[in-house]
Amino acid sequence: MREYEMEVLEKYELEVNSTRRIRGAFYCDTKEGTMLLKETKISERRVPLLYLILNRLEKQGYLVDTPVFSKEGNLVQNSRDGTRYLMKKWYPGEECNLKREEDIFRAARKLGELHLGFQWYEPDLQEKEIFQKFQKEEVQEIPQNTQQSVCEEKKIDWTKLSPLLSKNPLEEMKRRNREMKKVRSFIRKRVAKNEFESYYLKHYEEIAWQAEKVTEQIERSGCQNLYERSIRERKMLHGDYNYHNVMILPENEVITNFERMRIGIQVDDLYYLLRKVMEKYHWKQKTGQNILEAYESVRQLKLDEREYLCLRLAYPEKFWKTASAYSRSNKAWLPEKSVEKLQTAVEQTKEKEVFLREVFE
Template identity: 40%
Template structure:
């Protein structure tokens, strides 16, 4: 994206006063406030669903970004080369500080308030799926879910898939005659983490996670989908979430888990902070037994190990960044504290 691409703003009812570069975007001060301009190449249907969620939140007093329509009433605007762009209402606050207890607790409180509100009605295709949930077999339900990109994969299917992918990566590494330092270290750590993965896979299959997922779909519960410090700002009015591109119908505790895990990794799995985050969430949105069990299952799965494996497998194998090996070593160093915390929650 370059300065010339800002001509797309001529297709909006905006008077631009100044512009500056943001993270992969342009930020523009206008007569209607701060807006962000970013490239877009995704699904129009998905974008429409995203903006529906944002309007739903805005109408209920939850601060978030919002996609703006151009003068023709479209959410996507094309430049002279046919490249698509979206323009969003934006905020000038600072990003959530992962070292600040105040920011962390504020982020958790905001997320719990967001979850209390996010039950989105009037989705025709979803109503079809919900109406058939108790009358169709599992295969048919899976077919329905695959046709609806804004319904998330159930936890049991996700964990089973990740476990299979870990085995695939291990098998690939073992065939390589000349192994990198990352590959050698990964294979050393693999038995321990795979044992955990297989145990959690058995545990999730024996749990009521699939029933909980179906219940949340029927109740139209929506998740942010990518709730992290990078997508949460603080300004004078408090917290505001942005970048809802991955919002979907799902078990809402998945949002809290993603934020929780990232913070705990950065804080060395500080047990006191972890419990404070859990209590902060439950102050605003108490968790039932099924959701708490779902949260504990997610925490018990070695997701960070899978993420490193997945990143490796989808990148160039001839050159592996030193940072990947460093992340693997940090993961190993923190593993004891992570297991202790998971055991403490049980």
């Protein structure tokens, strides 16, 4: 651990026995338990919300990576070189192993359990008192003549602590369709086309047709009502639920990295987990069916949720995502991995169609 990180560590009331570097963070063995010191990009405004929600989940019995306060009452610490750090509770377990199907099924069951009561509600008086320290620190940065009015405003305006809302799925699909079309138009104008661009043009029409078809089905379905109901009922989702963010312990599971949590359609979490796993398993029907059954053993999907899940899976997400990455890249040089991802997206289209037909119809 460098001197800068040691200085950050000393800002916490933790008796550290040892530290070791792991992927993008420092694993800390302390007298108070296992901790993780990790670089973070989370905003000052959003980190109190992260603490609030994870503290609630922890009180409900979930094992989560709740942030830890420093001696000064801060959740985010800056090192001398400007790097921002978050100290979080951690656990001596293993990341969900994609090669062990039982790990995946346990992750799906834990997701169903999380979704049962994962809902946003306004902080109570006791929770509000915790955040006075954040408000005081922010007020110190405000000019003297405006401190009082801003402070009073912050004390009553707790709506600013509310989670972000998910984007409308229909509008998102339409935006992605336009983006893929824009990429095609750009490539067509290029005289010398590389392997990626030639392959993209070759398969664009069939993929774009599929994307438009799914978008039309979303528009005709009850998915818009599902979205509006989820927003109205303040349903929460993890926002990045995949096998990297689930740890497997002998008797329990740990859910980590809630930084992208938001209010929206909870099935988006299940969609993301299922898609990421199925891409690795080449849309193996039995595995996918077992993931769904594991989730529904805890929380039964409603008809509109099941329809929405099927349509989200049917949309050519990987093709769009690869095209989106291309549009932001240096066109003079593309990594070979980009071509492979595009080819995989096209090659798995038929496998996915069979999977959806067998599992959802």
